[in-house]
Amino acid sequence: MASIMQTLLFQVFNDPIHGHIELEPLLVKIINTPQFQRLRNIKQLGGAYYVFPGASHNRFEHSIGVGYLAGTLAKTLRKNQQELNIDDKDVLCVQIAGLCHDLGHGPFSHLFDGMFIPEVHPELAGKWTHEQASLDMLDHLLEVNKLNLEDYQLVLPMDLIFIKELIDGPKPKDPQDPDAEWPYKGRPEEKSFLYEIVSNKRNGIDVDKWDYFARDCHQLGIKNSFDHNRFIKFARVCKVDGRRQICTREQEVGNLYDFFHTRNSLHRRAYQHKVTNIVETMITKAFVLADRHLTFKGAEGKDFTMSTAIGDMVAYTKLTDNVFEQILFSTSTELDEARKILMDILSRDLYKCVGQLYSAKDWNEDTEDMRPELNGDQDNEPEPAKIIENAIRRNLEGDQGNPQGYNLSHNEIIVKVIKMNYGMGKKNPIDHVRFYRKSDPTKAFKIPSGQVSTLIPEHFQEWLIQVYYKKTDENEKTHEEALKIHKEALKTARERFELWCHAQRTA
Numbered sequence: 001m002a003s004i005m006q007t008l009l010f011q012v013f014n015d016p017i018h019g020h021i022e023l024e025p026l027l028v029k030i031i032n033t034p035q036f037q038r039l040r041n042i043k044q045l046g047g048a049y050y051v052f053p054g055a056s057h058n059r060f061e062h063s064i065g066v067g068y069l070a071g072t073l074a075k076t077l078r079k080n081q082q083e084l085n086i087d088d089k090d091v092l093c094v095q096i097a098g099l100c101h102d103l104g105h106g107p108f109s110h111l112f113d114g115m116f117i118p119e120v121h122p123e124l125a126g127k128w129t130h131e132q133a134s135l136d137m138l139d140h141l142l143e144v145n146k147l148n149l150e151d152y153q154l155v156l157p158m159d160l161i162f163i164k165e166l167i168d169g170p171k172p173k174d175p176q177d178p179d180a181e182w183p184y185k186g187r188p189e190e191k192s193f194l195y196e197i198v199s200n201k202r203n204g205i206d207v208d209k210w211d212y213f214a215r216d217c218h219q220l221g222i223k224n225s226f227d228h229n230r231f232i233k234f235a236r237v238c239k240v241d242g243r244r245q246i247c248t249r250e251q252e253v254g255n256l257y258d259f260f261h262t263r264n265s266l267h268r269r270a271y272q273h274k275v276t277n278i279v280e281t282m283i284t285k286a287f288v289l290a291d292r293h294l295t296f297k298g299a300e301g302k303d304f305t306m307s308t309a310i311g312d313m314v315a316y317t318k319l320t321d322n323v324f325e326q327i328l329f330s331t332s333t334e335l336d337e338a339r340k341i342l343m344d345i346l347s348r349d350l351y352k353c354v355g356q357l358y359s360a361k362d363w364n365e366d367t368e369d370m371r372p373e374l375n376g377d378q379d380n381e382p383e384p385a386k387i388i389e390n391a392i393r394r395n396l397e398g399d400q401g402n403p404q405g406y407n408l409s410h411n412e413i414i415v416k417v418i419k420m421n422y423g424m425g426k427k428n429p430i431d432h433v434r435f436y437r438k439s440d441p442t443k444a445f446k447i448p449s450g451q452v453s454t455l456i457p458e459h460f461q462e463w464l465i466q467v468y469y470k471k472t473d474e475n476e477k478t479h480e481e482a483l484k485i486h487k488e489a490l491k492t493a494r495e496r497f498e499l500w501c502h503a504q505r506t507a
Contacts, residue, residue, distance in 0.1 A: 013064060017214050021068045024092065026152040027099055031064065033102065034317060036143040039063055045216065046108035047280035051343060052274055054219045059102050059109065062211055069207035069228070070098030070197050074415075076232050077193070077246075084237055084244075088192060088425050090187070092152065097166035097198045097208060103141065106316070107306075107323045108283060115284040119403035120291055120307040131168035133310060136487050138164070140313035162186025166198045193237045193244045202245060204423035204434040205259065213262050220270050225258040238444035240434050241355025247444045250435040253452050260422040260429060272418050274353045274466055281414060281468065282341050282351060283324070290338040292326050351414065354396075354467040354493045357501045359422070360459055363387045385417035388465055394465070395500040396493055406492040413493065416469040421461035428460050 008024040016174035023031075030036055035449035039059035048055045078086035083327030106112030114135075118125035142149070150156055163186070173412040182189045199481065203226040217224035250258070270276065287306060295303040303334045306323065309315035327335055328342050363384035394413050397408050422429050430452075434444035449456040469490050471482075 007078055010336065013068075013234050015061065015065060015068070017065055017211070017218060018068055021064075021065070023067065024095065024152075026092065026147075026149075027095055029145075029147055030096065030099060030141065033145045033147075034064070034145075035137055035266050035313075036100075036149070038317055039102065039105070039319055040158045041322055042107065042109060043211070043321055044274075045219075045270065046111045047283055048220075048270055048273065050279045052220050052270060054221055055216075055270070057215060057219050059105050059150050062215055063099055063102050065211035065215060066101060067099030067236060069210055071095040073147045073196075073197055073207060073232055073235060073342065074194070077235060077237060081237055084191075084193075087193075088193075089154055090191070092154065093162050093186075094166065094194060094197050095288060097163045100138050100141075101134060101167045101198055101208060102130070103137040104130040104135070105417040106133070106319055107287070108280065111280045111284060112114075112187065112319075113281060116287050117307065117310070119288050121214050126321065128310060129168070131182075133166050133316065134167055136169075137313055137316070140317075144488055148329060158186060168199075169195065171201065190244065193246050195248050196252060196464045200246075201428055203429045205246075205256065205429075205433065206302050208257075209362075213259075216266055216270070218261070220266075222266065222269060224323065225263055227255060227258075228441060229282060231259075232256060236436060236441055238434060238436055238442060240444050243481060245444075247434040247436050250437055250447060252444075253430065253433075253435065253447050256430055256433060257452065257456065263423060264420070272464055272466075274300070276424045277416055278351045278468055279355065279414070279467060286327060286338040286341040287323070289341070290323075290335050293332065293334040293338075294323065294326065301306065303322055318377070351470045352490050354413075354469050354490070355497045355501065356464065356466040356502065358462050358464055360390075360462045361504065361507075363463070384463070388417045388463065389415040390501060392465070392497070396496045406489050408489060408493055408496075412470055412472055412489060414470055416462040416466045416468070418466070419461065420464050424460070426459075428456075467493070467497050 008368045009025045011025075013023065015021055026028055032128045036061070043049050044057045044059055044062050045052070045055045057383060069090055071094065074086060074091045077084060078091065106116070110130075113128065117128055121128070128380045141147070149160060154160075162184075165184050165186045169186075182192075184195065186193055197200060197207055199208060207228075209224075210231075213224055213226055214228065216222075231248060231252065234247075236247055236253055237244050238247045240247075291306050294306055296306070296315040297307050298304045298309065298312035298316045299339065301440070302312070302315075304315040306311050309319055323337050324342060327338050328346075352396075393410070393413060396413055397410055424432070428449060430449065431446065433446075436442070436444055469486075472484055
């Protein structure tokens with residue numbers, strides 16, 4: 001009878017990707033809080049919705065999907081390998097981590113922590129992340145909604161530590177090193193495989209990506225060639241160099257190459273689409289201009305701006321994509337410039353794409369002449385992205401020695417440099433996956449790429465270089481004069497960029 005009553009407490013969600021899914025009462029309690037419900041108003045793909053009409057899905061449904069998949073994988077492993085001693089607390093913690101892993105996203109998802117925060121707080125670039133905010137928001141959610149995890153048979157503080165480590169745990173110096181000290185506290189080393197379910201630092205194959213691959217492809221109209229249900233079916237934990245990790249059948253190696261191909265395809269066709277990046281660049285500019293003129297009430301009635309709200313979860317809860325409309329419909333003269341940019345987006349008066357180039361060149365080589373210009377402190381190694389941007393600006397800006405040529409200013413040119421790879425830099429992530437044979441499911445081994453296909457890529461990282469042209473102030477010109485100048489400037493920028501691209505291809 002208790003089992004029947006417990007089943008009746010589960011809530012069923014009808015998800016377009018995973019069908020009818022059941023979630024435990026604690027997960028439903030978490031979902032039914034203002035802190036989780038705010039994810040309904042944060043677009044999964046940020047500015048891509050202004051390019052792809054179907055990209056209207058939000059972090060809310062993605063988070064539910066990840067929580068469900070995390071539980072499904074954990075339960076499958078428990079059912080197939082009872083010797084792993086996966087208990088109910090393990091499963092519930094993994095589900096909570098999957099459900100709450102994106103609680104900390106700000107307006108327009110990665111735009112906020114990847115573009116806006118580094119612009120207004122350069123000192124936080126790469127340091128403050130949405131994963132860190134997810135941990136802060138989880139604490140806030142549990143506290144203000146009086147959710148006591150111990151009421152659901154979890155043990156504090158150990159299980160909460162485990163949940164947080166699954167979301168944003170310490171980064172091992174080398175996840176592949178079997179001799180490295182065990183960095184986690186929530187679970188002992190014999191349960192190391194549990195840390196690969198939500199956020200897999202070993203090879204990047206985790207339930208977070210399974211859901212957003214399937215969901216994003218569905219919404220974007222792009223085919224998803226990876227079958228996560230098949231992976232779950234063949235998932236098995238094996239010991240590798242003394243540490244347990246999730247492995248799969250040797251016949252699944254092709255499915256995993258499809259996994260990383262899908263990731264790359266989504267980045268090339270949608271996430272890094274040139275117009276998507278233009279729209280997000282414009283939204284970021286508007287948010288930067290509006291930052292100090294918008295306030296959000298935080299704890300104890302204190303006022304916070306968009307950029308300072310990251311330090312107060314009461315204020316941060318109020319930050320969603322609705323900030324766009326808040327600026328757009330404001331009558332404040334202080335927001336005129338920001339509002340004009342957002343109006344340009346809605347009227348499709350966007351920055352123009354000068355061009356783009358994919359480059360596999362190692363930009364840390366043969367660039368000594370550029371480095372002093374990039375860093376006052378020459379002891380610091382400049383990032384390749386800065387090296388590339390500097391090289392492009394030197395070839396595009398100014399009149400290039402031709403008094404008759406258009407003099408492109410620094411403010412008119414925007415250079416965006418994106419590192420494109422399979423998730424592990426220059427490495428092939430499949431080299432960090434282990435497989436087993438049906439004849440001996442306890443022995444894990446590595447499959448070299450040459451044994452899979454001769455068509456497997458040899459390079460796993462490249463740079464996507466995009467250049468945009470932005471109109472400057474035209475108040476002192478007639479519409480016809482401004483149009484003529486912008487047309488000439490764009491033509492000049494494209495000619496110079498094409499010359500630069502040609503030089504890179506023939507170098």
